[in-house]
Amino acid sequence: MCGIAGVLSTHHPIDPSWAPLLSQSLQHRGPDGEGSFNSPPLLLVHRRLSIIDLSEKGAQPMTSHSGRYTISFNGEVYNFLDLKKKLHSPLRGHSDTEVFLQLIEEQGLHAALSQAEGMWGFALWDQKTKTLTLCRDRMGEKPVYYGFLQKKFVFTSDLQALQKLDLPLEINPEALLLFLRYNCIPAPHSIYKSIYKLPPAHTLTLSPPYNQPHLQAYWTLPIHPPSPLPSFKEATIKSEQLLKRSIKHQQISDVPLGVFLSGGLDSTLIATLMQEDHSKPIHTFTIGFKDKDFDESSDARKVAQFLGTHHHEVLLTETDAQNTIPLLPNVYSEPFADSSQIPTLLLCQKAREQLKVCLSGDGGDEVFGGYNRYIIGPSIWNWIRKIPRPLRSLFPSSLQVLKWTNLHRLLPFRMMDNKIAKLQQLSPSSSFQDFYLRLLEHTHSPNQYFNSPNPNVPSLAFPFMGKDLVQQMIHSDLLFFLPDDILVKTDRASMSVGLEVRAPFLNHKLVEFLFPLPSSYKIHHSKGKRILRALLEKRIPSTLYERPKMGFAVPLQKWLRHSLRDWAEDLLSPSKLSPYLNPITIQKEWKKFLKGQNTSTFLIWNILMFQSWKERQ
Incomplete structure (x- = not known):
């Protein structure tokens, strides 16, 4: 690297x-x-x-x-x-x-x-x-x-x-x-x-x-599954062979290496297969939070104990966040605002103290079908598309007068945070592609935060390919969300400290095999990663990995309202705002955020990360 x-x-x-x-x-x-x-x-x-x-x-x-x-x-x-x-x-x-x-x-x-x-x-x-x-x-x-x-x-x-x-x-x-x-x-x-x-x-x-x-x-994803279509059992065996081969190749190094272990399905499988190849304990690294609502370090510790790895932990505090955030504009040389960038950077720093190469579970969600949106997305879309387009234009305003407790009884699915706001954002969708991109957005109208005149938001010009909605979402993520968010986060954080991070799930032969397989091989009984679970269940107790998906989230909302508030208010002050941004609209959103009103924490973080980056230029 x-x-x-x-x-x-x-x-x-x-x-x-x-x-x-x-x-x-x-x-x-x-x-x-x-x-x-x-x-x-x-x-x-x-x-x-x-x-x-x-x-x-x-x-x-x-x-x-x-x-x-x-x-x-x-x-x-x-x-x-x-x-x-x-x-x-x-x-x-x-x-x-x-x-x-x-x-x-x-x-x-x-x-x-x-x-x-x-x-x-x-x-x-x-x-x-x-x-x-x-x-x-x-x-x-x-x-x-x-x-x-x-x-x-x-x-x-x-x-x-x-x-x-x-x-x-x-x-x-x-x-x-x-x-x-x-x-x-x-x-x-x-x-x-x-x-x-x-x-x-x-x-x-x-x-x-x-x-x-x-x-x-020079390469494109294959759309059509192999013929004849392998059974689920055959697909699981083939996936295991390809993944083991990938991990074997990615362990070739003239310097020591280890693995990131969050305790989730992806990193647990990588660590398990990697440890199977070694007679001595491998090095595993995890990061935890003092805020127990966001902490998965105990889960990773249990997996490490079961596998017998040499385990390293780092605990992230609000003080750590305050010290790390000023470094982010130098780590990410253009604006980037996935808030998990904070623990990722600290984890890379900790790993680099011991070695120069780490394997990670990046790509597991996209390749095996692990995001919750793959499960609930089609249900939401099939519900919305039944409403005639003219009536959908009334949908956002009508939602504002409904309390969530009543709305929840009307909808056949569980929603994410800021449920009503997200439904308002999704309801005008003209197609499934439009719907899915709205699902990934932090705001559909970023122009309102710009000073006039401002340009139109460019469209993302990639095709939605696949036979079903889940495959279309995975295809979108492999082309956009994975390379432009997840992999940017990992590459810039790791390389800022001279650490090479390798992702066995992203071996293209494994991706080529898994992508065109039916969605039923990925999602089963409202759970994702069906093949990956099958590979794990024969190796470790299910109690070590079967729990609600947390992701790599941080208590950002709490931090911004308390320990990071002075830093944020300084960057958002009208005198410091970039001339591209509208101080009146942004100050209004910030005040709503502080009052706990319907404002996206992630949108606020986006603005702050741009401001922080611009200040360093």
């Missing part, structure tokens, strides 16, 4: 001071080494976090044996030992990057990509054709930003690199609206105009005369 950055310029020479500036800005992502490649018109910079082949033979940027290709690679190719057997030339060292680079040399980039399993964001320079290629892994675990600034093509794995250069960076109002709506900025947008995120499973190619990048998908 590393940090990459580069500049391609044909109109003006590249400032020689940029190489050390770029390298310094990425030091947190790669504290173990640095390197650069300067071959006009390209400058390529690399920071290294040494995981495999700790010697100088694994240093980057790395040039192929023939001298044709040079690569700056951030990530891991987990099946590199299998790929190594396919090579015809000897290698200098034993790093996964060198194996992958030699495979490109011998078979070409797209053949190499089709065989590689892993996570990556890399830049590849072809000296023969003078062509630059950027690439991002299939699931979006590793970031790649790119764009043109002052006729220079720039790219990086962290926006902090661009912030260090003497180049104009202007906030993109449309991206800010998306951020206020969803708490993250979906690809291909970034917080800056003219800077974009490379979508997962895509390459970008820039060839002479370097004025028009070409984007191309």
Whole structure:
């Protein structure tokens, strides 16, 4: 795992001071080494976090044996030992990057990509054709930003690199609206105009005369299930085989590794299968809260005791939160407001004290069907869609005069927090896609928090694919929520402290097998993760994992009304608010929040995270 950055310029020479500036800005992502490649018109910079082949033979940027290709690679190719057997030339060292680079040399980039399993964001320079290629892994675990600034093509794995250069960076109002709506900025947008995120499973190619990048998908999710369709038992056996293989590959490392253990289904299964491969106790890490309503550390402790792991705990207090929050704008180089970013960062800091690599359960909810919305979402939609559209326009106002106790008797499902407000937001939905995106929103009308004039909120232009509603939701999450929220949270937090986090559930062969399977293989008797539960129940007592899903939530509402109130009110004061934001509307929402009225805690957190980020720029 590393940090990459580069500049391609044909109109003006590249400032020689940029190489050390770029390298310094990425030091947190790669504290173990640095390197650069300067071959006009390209400058390529690399920071290294040494995981495999700790010697100088694994240093980057790395040039192929023939001298044709040079690569700056951030990530891991987990099946590199299998790929190594396919090579015809000897290698200098034993790093996964060198194996992958030699495979490109011998078979070409797209053949190499089709065989590689892993996570990556890399830049590849072809000296023969003078062509630059950027690439991002299939699931979006590793970031790649790119764009043109002052006729220079720039790219990086962290926006902090661009912030260090003497180049104009202007906030993109449309991206800010998306951020206020969803708490993250979906690809291909970034917080800056003219800077974009490379979508997962895509390459970008820039060839002479370097004025028009070409984007191309090299992988897509399969929609159709295998034929013949395996039985549930057969699907469970196949899933176990694929997951064990993924975990085995992801444990290859020249440095110590461990696993994040929350006590939930996902991390419990990863820890269980990982411990089965080891005769000595593995290291497990969990974070807890003094607020018992949010604390799962005792559950993780029981799992660790049963498995016999070497368990580490860190307890998060309000003081810890106060000390951590000022660090967030430096960790997340563009606005990001998933509040679980706070415990995630502290957990990564704790793990990094012991080792350099951790496995996680990221992706388990999306791949196996674990979110509660997969269970209640179709019920809500099927209820709403029965109401004629003209009558639905009256629905939001009518809800305001109903008490929840009466409304609850009318509805055939349990709802989330702020139930009436969420129903008001969902009722105008014109399609299931519109409904599902509204379900993920923190506000449907972020424009009201903007100063006039303001732009329209861009639509999320990805297809809803799948035969049933659950599959459509999972498809949406794999394209948007997973790469733009969950994986951003983990990557930025872990890399800020030089920790590599690997996600076995995101092996693309496992995803390809599970995604097209019927929803009944994922949700059964109003419970998600049916296959995952089947894998666990034969290994550990169900009392260790069968309990209500909590997620990685924090007592944010309580903190903002008490210990963090002064910090929040300072950022929300009219004198400090960004000129993009409307101080009257925001102050009104803040006062409603303090009174416990119907205002989203998450919307307030979104605004605060933008303000905190903007203050650091």
